[in-house]
Amino acid sequence: MVGHEAIKAGTARIGIVGLGYVGLPLAAAFGRKAKVIGFDISTKKIEQLKRGFDETGELTAEELTTTSIDYTTNADRLKEVSFFIVTVPTPIDDHNKPDLTPVVSASRSIGRNLSPGSIIVYESTVYPGVTEDLCVPVLEQESGLKCGIDFKVGYSPERINPGDKVHTVDKIVKVVSGQDAETLETVARVYEMVITAGVHRAASIKVAEAAKVIENTQRDLNIALMNELAIIFNKMEIPTMDVLAAAGTKWNFLKFTPGLVGGHCIGVDPYYLTYKAEEIGYNPQVILAGRRINDSMGKYVAETTIKKLIQADKSVKGSRVLILGLTFKENVPDIRNSKVIDIVRELREYGIEVLVHDPVASAEEARAEYAVELCRLDQVGTVDAVVFAVAHKAYEELSLAQLKKLCSNGNGQGVVIDVKSIRSRMDIENAEMVYWSL
Numbered sequence: 001m002v003g004h005e006a007i008k009a010g011t012a013r014i015g016i017v018g019l020g021y022v023g024l025p026l027a028a029a030f031g032r033k034a035k036v037i038g039f040d041i042s043t044k045k046i047e048q049l050k051r052g053f054d055e056t057g058e059l060t061a062e063e064l065t066t067t068s069i070d071y072t073t074n075a076d077r078l079k080e081v082s083f084f085i086v087t088v089p090t091p092i093d094d095h096n097k098p099d100l101t102p103v104v105s106a107s108r109s110i111g112r113n114l115s116p117g118s119i120i121v122y123e124s125t126v127y128p129g130v131t132e133d134l135c136v137p138v139l140e141q142e143s144g145l146k147c148g149i150d151f152k153v154g155y156s157p158e159r160i161n162p163g164d165k166v167h168t169v170d171k172i173v174k175v176v177s178g179q180d181a182e183t184l185e186t187v188a189r190v191y192e193m194v195i196t197a198g199v200h201r202a203a204s205i206k207v208a209e210a211a212k213v214i215e216n217t218q219r220d221l222n223i224a225l226m227n228e229l230a231i232i233f234n235k236m237e238i239p240t241m242d243v244l245a246a247a248g249t250k251w252n253f254l255k256f257t258p259g260l261v262g263g264h265c266i267g268v269d270p271y272y273l274t275y276k277a278e279e280i281g282y283n284p285q286v287i288l289a290g291r292r293i294n295d296s297m298g299k300y301v302a303e304t305t306i307k308k309l310i311q312a313d314k315s316v317k318g319s320r321v322l323i324l325g326l327t328f329k330e331n332v333p334d335i336r337n338s339k340v341i342d343i344v345r346e347l348r349e350y351g352i353e354v355l356v357h358d359p360v361a362s363a364e365e366a367r368a369e370y371a372v373e374l375c376r377l378d379q380v381g382t383v384d385a386v387v388f389a390v391a392h393k394a395y396e397e398l399s400l401a402q403l404k405k406l407c408s409n410g411n412g413q414g415v416v417i418d419v420k421s422i423r424s425r426m427d428i429e430n431a432e433m434v435y436w437s438l
Contacts, residue, residue, distance in 0.1 A: 001186065008033070013035045013081050015037045016036060016085050017110065018086065018087040018124075019045060019087075020056060023123075024038070026158075027067075029194040030194055040071075040073060041073060042073070046071045049064070049069070049071050057332065058163075083121070085121050098126075100130065103135065104135070107120075120135075120153050121154040125212055125213065125272060128207075129206060153205070155202075156174060156176045162334060170196050172195075173195075177205045179205060188201055213273040216268075217287055221270075223294060227293050229258070234436075240258060257420070259420055260294075260389065261294040262340070267294065274291075295339075298343045299343075301419060301438070302342070302343045305387060308385070308417065309321075312412045313412035319409075319410075320384050321347055321354050322355045324357055324358075324386060324390065324395050325340060325392055325395070326338055326366055327361050330391040331392055332360065335369055355383065383407060385414065385415035385417060386406055389419050404431050404433065414433040416433050416435050425437065
């Protein structure tokens with residue numbers, strides 16, 4: 001099997017399959033230490049990267065120039081690779097079931113170009129058993145080779161935090177696993193070339209797969225608790241953030257906050273675990289309860305917006321509401337699985353004219369994914385309510401005077417819905433506007 005020494009020496013190549021939020025930063029890190037082929041099926045993405053532009057915003061043009069990656073959309077180039085890392089997305093379908101199509105397709109492409117002695121490491125989020133029970137048979141079928149004899153597999157869960165410039169890929173401890181002791185050691189040594197925070201050798205591939213899904217499941221449940229508390233406190237007319245600030249003075253209080261839980265990790269990973277649990281005959285209760293709460297928050301925010309419009313003496317039907325932010329997370333252009341669209345759709349059900357602005361999202365992607373036309377702030381005019389749906393830095397810089405002018409449509413008070421509490425309640429209310437936050 002390929003060893004880390006050959007990769008260090010440049011006689012063996014690393015192949016990163018999938019150059020998105022996870023794959024590209026990893027490819028860039030390895031590209032400074034080894035020979036790397038970066039493969040992606042998107043011609044547009046590869047052309048952009050060759051020009052030094054990363055549409056995810058994770059890497060700057062300067063950072064791309066400091067690494068060496070051989071970009072390609074040609075799967076035949078994978079014949080040159082001895083150490084594969086699979087970083088394709090693993091989404092859910094419309095019924096919240098795992099969609100493993102990307103990881104199976106990646107396995108087919110690798111299998112057709114697999115050379116004896118290779119190692120394939122999967123980083124995509126999966127439920128325990130996918131690597132060995134689903135991916136390995138595909139690799140064997142396409143290659144005609146035998147796993148454990150002609151090639152080996154491992155799993156190392158991705159821990160990329162999109163938009164985070166502090167906890168970068170090299171500064172986060174990497175969990176690694178392999179199908180046997182020799183493979184585990186090789187995988188660990190290869191990752192140690194770029195991960196300065198060190199690696200954790202998991203006991204097995206299934207352990208590593210399970211560790212990944214519970215990391216985000218735990219976070220999902222903690223946010224679900226905060227969301228449920230926010231609903232309760234709002235009914236009691238107690239500011240949730242004030243309660244959390246007080247409770248947070250205790251040393252062991254976990255400092256989570258309420259909000260919309262979307263994206264391709266926290267909003268997806270729990271469904272991978274619950275799918276497998278149901279498959280083996282266990283009906284998960286706590287995990288799915290948390291998912292139900294988080295999946296309902298967009299509707300809850302929209303319904304509360306309606307109530308606040310009525311309280312502000314606004315006519316609901318025909319009113320104009322500006323949604324600030326469409327992406328799943330602040331300062332990140334990714335709109336996949338964004339829960340903001342739930343707010344948009346619910347408000348439209350009431351006959352409201354909904355305008356959506358986002359300074360970092362792609363207008364083309366918003367149109368293709370959600371049939372939403374992004375607007376420019378200077379073309380909005382006046383509205384009845386503004387919903388701060390995503391805490392983009394640009395929205396913190398929106399002055400109170402600008403906000404007051406925006407919310408001056410028709411009769412009644414302007415309404416400000418502040419999902420992530422980025423504005424001052426006192427400032428908004430002193431400006432004679434109605435304020436609400438989770």
